[in-house]
Amino acid sequence: MSFTLPPYTPPDFSRSPLCDAPPATFREVVQAGVAPEDYHATSVYPEYFHLGGGKWRIPRESRMDCVAVIREDGQLDVKEFRRLRKGDRVAVGRRENGEDGIYVHTEGFRFPEHASEKFAFRTRLTRETSFSIDYDELYELMEHEKENGFLVWVLGPALVFDHDARQAFAALVQAGYVNGLLAGNALAAHDVEGALFGTALGQEIYSKDIRPLGHYHHLDAINRVRQVGSLERAIEQGVVRDGVMRALVRNGIPYVLAGSIRDDGPLPEVFGDVYEAQDRMRNVVRQATTVVALATQLHSIATGNMTPSYRVMDDGQVRPVYFYTVDMSEFAVNKLANRGSLTARSVLTNVQDFVVTVERGLRRRSPRATPE
């Protein structure tokens, strides 16, 4: 069975009350970085702005908790507050039903319905939920996206703490299932540590032996890369001979390493300014059709914040953006939901097993040449 996208039904603007909606109002920014009174904040859903005369427009690249700025040509940019410039014209009005010329469309995609019961068990997602189907659906989705979409992965450092998982992820890159990566300094630093010393924070990633003076390893790895000048150069020069970052660089996959206050180093490619990092991350996410976030609350929530539930394709079609999170705790999953990422699907397990299982599962379905 192959994957098909669920159809999207736009709102019917010819019917009341939308046919009677006034045009949306846009108000000028008078102070850079500050939205005008009564600004409309975006959500994860498709939103339509009435430009008058029954012409409604959806922003091509949305995200929640931003404002909609209208361009000269009538296109709508969805902008973070900090990026607002004096003179930007921002949509105002907070009624979401069209009365302010703005319509938030929560029912565009038809996902299968579930029967409603007066009394039912097991309505909540926990570690005891069945996940067999999620793997099978993910395989189909990933095969579809490999040909037709854009797969963005968000990784916490734990992935490279384990030998098999690190190798499996590199194989996924090699096999074309990774179109973009978002991570932090630690992921890259410990990946390089793995390449140089076979360890993560001084512990061997296969045998788990604590190595003598192993607490130097990640510092040595970072120091070495800083000496060479960049991670990319360290890969080119053969200093870094395996791992996730090398697979990305050699396959030309875009990645963003965002800085955080936990960082040692950092590696030269890391963005120390987190708002610049956000902009870079969003540039990757703009293209995303599926996002898979593994074992990182910080990066998962950051990416969740900037990932809309839909994307307008080049042909104008609207399709869903899938967002998966994989984590060990119900807390992490619920926290993401509490931040508004309503459409996320979650698998509760160790990401090490998840990545190894996904890589093997995809390979079983479409055997490929062994990765280098």
Place this chain on the structure above:
Amino acid sequence: MSFTLPPYTPPDFSRSPLCDAPPATFREVVQAGVAPEDYHATSVYPEYFHLGGGKWRIPRESRMDCVAVIREDGQLDVKEFRRLRKGDRVAVGRRENGEDGIYVHTEGFRFPEHASEKFAFRTRLTRETSFSIDYDELYELMEHEKENGFLVWVLGPALVFDHDARQAFAALVQAGYVNGLLAGNALAAHDVEGALFGTALGQEIYSKDIRPLGHYHHLDAINRVRQVGSLERAIEQGVVRDGVMRALVRNGIPYVLAGSIRDDGPLPEVFGDVYEAQDRMRNVVRQATTVVALATQLHSIATGNMTPSYRVMDDGQVRPVYFYTVDMSEFAVNKLANRGSLTARSVLTNVQDFVVTVERGLRRRSPRATPE
């Protein structure tokens, strides 16, 4: 590479202070179920009792938190307090270094040493610990035990909540990797529910759909088995056509279903008296050389309590008993450790993935006929 057991070095009884140790003292039980003053309580370690004249004896079948009772023939039974009968002669003395004629031998097995560091990261087991080697070692161990040992599994009900995991475990039974099973009413009841309705607590174990009136399913499953008279008969009669319990029954694998206050039903095979259940469980555990406990605190801790760190084989050789726990939380793992199960190895992941991965891993290593 194939698995080899670590060698066991018995204490050297010819050297001081053990060569000078007095014989152990045994005191009579005067009140059934009550140990005499100053009784010696067993630990998870091999323990030796001096019977006089330099003759030291180790109980063949030990467990912690019990007392040692000497038989007429000089053999030592390790008995729960509740099983003490008037006249039983119980070893007394609490010094563990031989001064009371009792020696607790904590250093019998030589496991590989780890270098000691003044300062090291990653000394604690968490979900971010690497587990690649644990899978590989477990494969080797299981293959060894299949031929030479006795593999006991302890299962929480979550295993049968997932389609693939339920099937994978049945395949492990079929392939000979299960020599005994300890579980509760819920595991068996939802396994039967899966066989009859394809659900667990009314939720489909593959599609996750909540079925109309699904909250009847586990009750109907239990009621049906009670009507037939026993689980074994329900399997024979073809009422139960797949799953874990059927695989066990058809392969003649011993199992114990222990009752708990959470139970609906229960199924006829369940032991309502928990102390009788303990006795039955221990009869299985006595033979165990490896125990793998999945996703159940109650049964894992109960089994941990009665599993010694070693076993005396028929030829008198002492070998370690391996104890694995698989759970999602550091808490569960530490709780087991806090109960004295010091030798447990833990994998922090979802048991669904664990069982599926182990079954596939073993099959890749030694391909076998597809399970029926």
Place this chain on the structure above:
Amino acid sequence: MSFTLPPYTPPDFSRSPLCDAPPATFREVVQAGVAPEDYHATSVYPEYFHLGGGKWRIPRESRMDCVAVIREDGQLDVKEFRRLRKGDRVAVGRRENGEDGIYVHTEGFRFPEHASEKFAFRTRLTRETSFSIDYDELYELMEHEKENGFLVWVLGPALVFDHDARQAFAALVQAGYVNGLLAGNALAAHDVEGALFGTALGQEIYSKDIRPLGHYHHLDAINRVRQVGSLERAIEQGVVRDGVMRALVRNGIPYVLAGSIRDDGPLPEVFGDVYEAQDRMRNVVRQATTVVALATQLHSIATGNMTPSYRVMDDGQVRPVYFYTVDMSEFAVNKLANRGSLTARSVLTNVQDFVVTVERGLRRRSPRATPE
């Protein structure tokens, strides 16, 4: 502000479709312990059975996952399957809307409504949910129940692992806020250990020092009580001089200690047969108007299974039964919800802090003589 119970609105049986409902059908049990085909299983909600002529009856003491048995006098007993006797007449029919003469009433209590939003954050309960109001509401509820209701507590052993929490709970008993207690062997055994040795599993409950040979303490405590013959006698004789169990016994509070396969000992008062334990527990729960379950999955779920969402008071009034769970993990809370205990309120915190805070909070509101 004082607490008032939410009003209960019974179904309007004079309106369609209920006014046209047929009488419920009752079918005889032909095999002890086995329900007849098409039996109706109870839920947590109030349920009404049409006895004909527009006369609907609600069972006074319900619980989920049981069947309704009609007595000679028209009263309805809600019985566990295992308690069914030949000849019992069991309600059959699974339509919950009256068409089978049975009506499941999910909307009887009017709890305050929450506004519905197209897009909102924080819809899920996590450790980051605010709990200030829960404490304040609980104080009011407990003060109300102390005068008008019946407060049942369900305790895991962790409560007596901590000095202040153990003392605080004893003070709650003393002050009249505990009308019944459900727990296991471990709670009582470690409470006695605390009284005799000041430790829990050998660790001091205040200083946390690990005591030499402390692993004997709980065994010694149990052995001592077994020697005396019963916990109650050990308390009378001054063997046990403080703690939770002593407070209960001296205040004549009913309690049930249910056995489990984890038990050492057990203490003489423990019910080894878990189904007898269930019956005893339900006898306490029948009277409950509020249940507070602390830090035990096993006992919380067991109690949740047998606690309906309502209770019919002696004057025929229907009132809600409040069910609180306190636990550290979202998993435990969701697991309970997945078992159908829909009406539970949860506080995510350490029960040690919870009990200490509740005891201090109640004392601040109504100062009382210092507990002995």
Place this chain on the structure above:
Amino acid sequence: MSFTLPPYTPPDFSRSPLCDAPPATFREVVQAGVAPEDYHATSVYPEYFHLGGGKWRIPRESRMDCVAVIREDGQLDVKEFRRLRKGDRVAVGRRENGEDGIYVHTEGFRFPEHASEKFAFRTRLTRETSFSIDYDELYELMEHEKENGFLVWVLGPALVFDHDARQAFAALVQAGYVNGLLAGNALAAHDVEGALFGTALGQEIYSKDIRPLGHYHHLDAINRVRQVGSLERAIEQGVVRDGVMRALVRNGIPYVLAGSIRDDGPLPEVFGDVYEAQDRMRNVVRQATTVVALATQLHSIATGNMTPSYRVMDDGQVRPVYFYTVDMSEFAVNKLANRGSLTARSVLTNVQDFVVTVERGLRRRSPRATPE
């Protein structure tokens, strides 16, 4: 009982092998931000560098994973790699026993010993560990530090999600128990949201009601502060009338708000460059004698990284720096330990309860005027 600092015993440099140790070697940085070969990396422990002639020097302000740079005057700066400038002279050598002129002193403080047992339960910290003594010791420590030390708090946003906890923390500031604060944009933004709207992410922090259009609240709060120009001005002008940030500002307490990729806004005071934020944080931590980190992995680990286990006071005395973490999960606690923060003490509970309990506990011990 009042608190006394444990005495510190410096190494005995007059004895072998230290008396025979060579002087430490310092090598010049030739490339800015890159340490020379064989650099010595600092740990959390006191470390001594031999400057020749038996003169050993300890850096006054250390932290782990940095290098020691010698100044003209012989003082030692402990510097992050990124702060290294060409010409800086960095200590080299990785032997920690003096053979390279460097001695890592792990045994300087005498903390009470715990008896060692062959077999003991409860050796691991879990949620079931007793915490009564930790509260009592913390009260004494905080009272001592209020007069003699410097208390730094590290806060996750969850603290201001709860009405009572937010108020309790403000009261702690008011009462003098907070000398510095490290947090992120979210803590401050939701604190302001609480002041303006009584909500956090749109949910009321007392009643938990989800407010209509509440998802605007934090954005409105941030936008308002950005409009005013700064948080401090918003507090001065009475826009922000209560909460944690106002208490800090009005009491002149230094704070650092570090940016992260999760941020909305951000508030004007937030440092967008995380490495500048690190420098600012460390400037606060340099003075710290006790750090208490609540419910934030990101900030806790970042602060843990830069907090040494000791501090050299102005009079040259060496005293321990206490580091407490409070979190709900064993994972968080172990993760911190795995990052080398070996000396952290942990309380496993909800920070809401923790802060409320600590504030009440301190007030009970030394009643004070009600906070404004």
